[in-house]
Amino acid sequence: MSTITRSDYDHYIVPVYAPANFIPVRGQGSKVWDQEGREYIDFTGGIAVNVLGHAHPALVEALNTQANKLWHVSNLFTNEPALELAKKLTDATFADRAFFCNSGAEANEAALKLARRYAYDNFGEEKFEIISTLNSFHGRTYFTVSTGGQEKYSKGFGPKIEGISHVPYNDLAAMEAAISEKTCAVILEPIQGESGVLPAEQAYLEGVRALCDKYNALLIFDEVQTGLGRTGKLFAYMHYNVIPDILSNAKCLGGGFPIGAMLTKEHIAKHFSTGTHGTTYGGNPLACAVANKVMDIVNTPTVLEGVEKRHQLFVQALERMGKPYDLFSQIRGKGLLIGCVLTPQWKTRTSEIIKAAAQHGLMILQAGPEVIRLAPSLIIEETDIQEGINRFEQAIKHLL
Numbered sequence: 001m002s003t004i005t006r007s008d009y010d011h012y013i014v015p016v017y018a019p020a021n022f023i024p025v026r027g028q029g030s031k032v033w034d035q036e037g038r039e040y041i042d043f044t045g046g047i048a049v050n051v052l053g054h055a056h057p058a059l060v061e062a063l064n065t066q067a068n069k070l071w072h073v074s075n076l077f078t079n080e081p082a083l084e085l086a087k088k089l090t091d092a093t094f095a096d097r098a099f100f101c102n103s104g105a106e107a108n109e110a111a112l113k114l115a116r117r118y119a120y121d122n123f124g125e126e127k128f129e130i131i132s133t134l135n136s137f138h139g140r141t142y143f144t145v146s147t148g149g150q151e152k153y154s155k156g157f158g159p160k161i162e163g164i165s166h167v168p169y170n171d172l173a174a175m176e177a178a179i180s181e182k183t184c185a186v187i188l189e190p191i192q193g194e195s196g197v198l199p200a201e202q203a204y205l206e207g208v209r210a211l212c213d214k215y216n217a218l219l220i221f222d223e224v225q226t227g228l229g230r231t232g233k234l235f236a237y238m239h240y241n242v243i244p245d246i247l248s249n250a251k252c253l254g255g256g257f258p259i260g261a262m263l264t265k266e267h268i269a270k271h272f273s274t275g276t277h278g279t280t281y282g283g284n285p286l287a288c289a290v291a292n293k294v295m296d297i298v299n300t301p302t303v304l305e306g307v308e309k310r311h312q313l314f315v316q317a318l319e320r321m322g323k324p325y326d327l328f329s330q331i332r333g334k335g336l337l338i339g340c341v342l343t344p345q346w347k348t349r350t351s352e353i354i355k356a357a358a359q360h361g362l363m364i365l366q367a368g369p370e371v372i373r374l375a376p377s378l379i380i381e382e383t384d385i386q387e388g389i390n391r392f393e394q395a396i397k398h399l400l
């Protein structure tokens with residue numbers, strides 16, 4: 001194994017990514033070590049995935065226990081971990097039904113297909129239009145990337161999927177102008193994650209909910225990134241008290257094991273009748289066993305209140321750290337999905353900042369061109385927060 005190097009990436013992997021120049025080999029809590037044994041504080045959480053950090057003993061135990069019992073049986077059979085997880089998720093949310101898959105994109109793919117089928121069955125084939133927002137991100141399958149509001153990801157792949165339009169985010173008048181009897185669904189992230197950690201305004205989500213009701217359109221919340229405790233509530237819609245018809249989740253749900261879920265109401269779910277949609281691995285016992293444990297731990301007052309406390313610690317430390325360098329113009333986001341908006345003098349240097357941070361033993365993320373995004377473990381230790389911010393400052397000093 002010691003002969004594996006970072007340059008192998010450039011020889012053997014389809015080059016859709018440009019990974020950092022070190023290879024992580026081990027993680028524990030909010031720390032990661034690379035091949036050379038160098039230590040990093042992890043503020044990325046595997047892009048908002050490692051909800052309980054690395055190698056959490058309870059998740060390791062849940063995975064190992066299930067690994068010794070049953071890995072996979074296909075959806076010709078159901079299994080106990082999947083049923084248990086569906087019960088937990090529906091008990092804890094607006095939803096009555098769950099559909100399991102393997103990623104965020106697949107959860108959104110299911111949501112969008114279900115919305116179209118629901119409209120087709122109830123209102124006829126003219127009602128198929130989907131309204132999404134500019135700069136949104138919904139995944140990389142063909143339907144989801146076409147639904148996402150970033151042209152750079154969807155162009156160059158042949159004819160577009162018909163009936164999808166994009167309006168500015170947090171702009172209720174634009175939504176009102178776009179929506180009609182032909183609209184089958186509106187899809188929104190309660191906080192736009194990938195494009196810069198931009199939260200929806202309360203009046204916006206309430207207004208979109210009312211418009212969807214008026215036009216018999218389903219409201220889909222893409223909570224792939226915001227769900228499962230990330231924002232300090234189990235799901236972000238709970239901050240707003242605006243209830244979607246369909247919700248997608250993935251990332252935090254598996255704590256690092258691939259799983260996605262689409263949640264919805266009974267009267268909508270029934271339009272996915274036997275055979276209309278499916279997936280080989282969805283509801284896999286290994287994934288669901290881990291997700292059950294994630295739910296048990298995260299959906300507790302201790303962890304969720306801890307997210308809010310850590311949010312405050314981060315915001316105070318970041319503001320104090322950034323001040324002498326005029327680094328940030330705003331710190332925004334909810335819970336442990338934090339966007340640090342760079343000032344005009346720093347915003348062209350985002351990738352330099354991320355590289356310098358890695359050199360100083362800190363993993364951080366970008367979101368959009370000018371935002372540093374932090375999405376650490378929900379149970380990150382206070383000492384790791386302080387040490388991470390110290391390393392962040394060292395990196396910035398290095399760039400002066």
Ligand SMILES: *Cc1c(COP(=O)(O)O)cnc(C)c1O
Binds near residue numbers: 102105
């Ligand atoms: C990450 C993300 C997705 C895509 O999830 P994958 O697991 O990469 O397919 C979709 N929507 C949002 C909001 C995301 O953050």
